[in-house]
Amino acid sequence: MEVVRGVHQIKLPFPKGISEDANVYLLEGSEGDILIDTGWDSVESLAALQQGLKEDRLSFKHIQTVVVTHIHPDHYGLASKIKQVCGAKVTMHRIEAELIGSRYVDSGELLQGLGSELKRNGVSQDELQDMVGASSWMKPFVVPENPDVLLDQGDRINNGTFTLEVLWMPGHSPGHICLYEPRRRLFFSGDHVLFDAMSNVGLHPQSGENPMNDYIGSLRRTGDVGASFVFPGHGPTFSSLKLRVADMLRYREQRKRVVMQVLRDGIRTAYQVAQEVYQRQGMADISFASLDAWHKRSLLLETIAYIKALTIEGDVGMINREGVVLYLAKD
């Protein structure tokens, strides 16, 4: 579907019947087309891309550049196949490129690191295995491909019609980029800003030291981008970037306050904090205990990210007790 002149949105399916789509965007140019993000590596995803191109009278052979906003499977999985089909150059932020090997080629060390992090933060032995392996099913849906071109903040990608400015927005992933087209005021936000969901931000072996602080800083900078149209990696496109960013910032600040309140009520492991925050927020009808391992893990890693930010800011202290970390409010 052509969403604005020369910009086409194609929705690619998630695997395993998950009812979610990955939005990819093709920008037509007099010197070749740019594809932003790729979807998962699956035959269904490749077929949906082919179909979407055909419906808009586009073709694989004009794609010259694939820009990957970040290396999560739903944005990067299919990059290798697309390159095979049309010889496009794959490009991403240099920090993201460094994470490919440990995430998709040899992930033993990463999983071990994740396991120790979860254990230190109060996950019991019975739950540990499931939580560590909660995203292992995704691996077959990614073919690792090293980028041909590395990007940095401020770089420009030009196809004769569109000039995209690279905006480095760490937080959801440490090398996450957004792309801004200043002449038409178009903003391609990846998973950094979504219209109908909050981006995942968690502390884990590939997140950097203080991802929540990175994310909040990135959101603040995003509020100053003068965009008229926003094209996210999932969900609907929208125009009110400033308002949406303000909502997302409020959400983060509110959640951080709840984490702090829970810690003021007593000394806790991060796992206990996550559980309590979940209950206090009344987030769903399902109890924390009956959430699946992936959801529990996301909530826990996000809680650890808040606690880490509060610790660095000097509001939270910690003690080590038999290999498990307990946190407490300092005020």
Ligand SMILES: [Zn+2]
């Ligand atoms: Zn993502």
Ligand SMILES: [Zn+2]
């Ligand atoms: Zn995504």
